Amino acid sequence: MVNIKDIARQAGMSPSTVSRVVNGKKHVNSEKREQILKLIEQTGYVPNKAARSMVLKRSFTVGIVIPDTFNMFQRQLFSIIERHLESFGYHTLFFFVKFDDQSEEHCLARLKAEHLDGVIMIHEVKNPLFYEYLSGAGLPAVTTTFHFPGLPAIHVNEEQASKDAVNHLISLGHRRIMMISGDGFTFGRQRAEGFFQALAEADISWNENRIVFVRHYTPEFGMYGMRELLLREAKAAERFTALFAATDELAIGAIRVLEDEGIRVPGDVSVVGFDDIDIAKYMTPRLTTICQPLTEIGEKTAQALHRQITGNHPAFGEPGEQILPYKLVIRESTRSRS
């Protein structure tokens, strides 16, 4: 592997000069600059990052904390973030975390070991030590798609979006509306909160049987949730006519059970999801859902971190919170109550 000395020797100059050229510094004769540039081109020389990193005391690496079981929404988000970060000259290291205590601890240990320049959290974690470390070490950090007090955040208004989703159902004439959410993370609770509020504002009587909290936001748990709901309703006079699922994947599982029970969507029950994952528009029926501005979230997240790393803003000084607009996408899984 060709290094800076090789280039210097071949050019008959010193490594310092080559370094200056590589880093685009001033004070270098333009002829020599040309010559060195040509040599770099010819030899395919690339500065050794480890060496640079050592002297500069920066790793040029940012960590992204993301659930082990990340869904299509997060998948799209992180490749956008990765692309931007790369254009800023950073490496991206992924930290896949399962949400049990042990895995979070292990992840935190790795995080500490990596000498990162910054961290992006695509998902909340339970262990408070995580956030303590970030702030304690003064490590630049951004939370995205959720908000943790004291850290800059890029996200949509989950509560308002949920209200819109539920209001859509209400405007279609539905009154007996159920919800499946998860209790694990803030967004699940926020989405539930929006559900409550929409109901309250429409004077729809509240009843705790209207909502079921499951452990994960997956199709599998969507199935559990729906079975539970059906069980509760077994003794009711009339069945619910609409469902709000806290994620599209939950919705997919719920619809699966509904279909299996011979309950038609949207004929008998209307369903709205959240996230607008890829397949939402191909499903049968096409899923009505809340669409978050993926590209923009990814962009702003990468920018916010970059600014924090390079800028003179103290990491925990005035963390900006950017709230982005979402859209309700109406497809086929919701219909007027006949």
Next chain:
Amino acid sequence: MVNIKDIARQAGMSPSTVSRVVNGKKHVNSEKREQILKLIEQTGYVPNKAARSMVLKRSFTVGIVIPDTFNMFQRQLFSIIERHLESFGYHTLFFFVKFDDQSEEHCLARLKAEHLDGVIMIHEVKNPLFYEYLSGAGLPAVTTTFHFPGLPAIHVNEEQASKDAVNHLISLGHRRIMMISGDGFTFGRQRAEGFFQALAEADISWNENRIVFVRHYTPEFGMYGMRELLLREAKAAERFTALFAATDELAIGAIRVLEDEGIRVPGDVSVVGFDDIDIAKYMTPRLTTICQPLTEIGEKTAQALHRQITGNHPAFGEPGEQILPYKLVIRESTRSRS
């Protein structure tokens, strides 16, 4: 950030001794070892990877080349690979590649710039320079879910799996079977080849109108493919009764069009996919498909690379090709021809 000298000073020993302890070498007094270990624990000392990497001339980083638009199957695969690689002490750097020439070139340039210890290709690329670089630089490399001559590979027998899928359709009494595949990559051609062979072996007359090649393996292109097939059949006396889609995502798009046209799956047309992505079992109808042994593929891929990096096998010596078993998973999207 505490470094090896700090530890040495506090322990009243030399950096070499600390280094020996950190790296678990012999020849160190067990009392001193204990003492150093305690100090490391207390201070939270972690060796600086950049420094290690520089003296060891290894980056401890492996690159994974994966499509920009990676699907759920690849998503699961890569988090398995990442986990194994991590347990071997490697960092994982992702190279998301779009399949146009420019993006591939950019990706190759980055690949060269990274001083990688090894490369895993989760997907074929078109640019031959990629493979030339890998072999030319003697860089350890493994291809997974496909095979490139001269490189170790972990994959299933695509052709045989496709034959099984089509034979399943044939055994259900279907004769007019169509296929949607892509022309971009080897696996698309191999899956098509299996389709041809199964047909030939069952003495089903061949006709080039039976297959359509689309540009990408996505639901969107599955829709294009199915529309094309329907168009071709518009003038035929009888319509086809079965479809083999080269990927589940293609199948999802195809089914979308079928449903929209009022053609029932599996009532009018049976469909079988390939990959068994997550949602396949939640769709309506649940998708019959070929299931690849994800976990095993991921495991063996990581192992194969690790062996190549550490072992004394020359990278291009005797590249092993490991062919793993697959399974046909029969669900609801296929049915006897009535």
Next chain:
DNA sequence: ATGAAAGCGCTAACAT
């Protein structure tokens, strides 16, 4: 404008 020299944190060869 350019070069010489020091040093980033670590490991390994060599000495003791």
Next chain:
DNA sequence: ATGTTAGCGCTTTCAT
């Protein structure tokens, strides 16, 4: 068993 030393590839004073 342990310490001393040199050096990995780079950037950055500090001279000139």
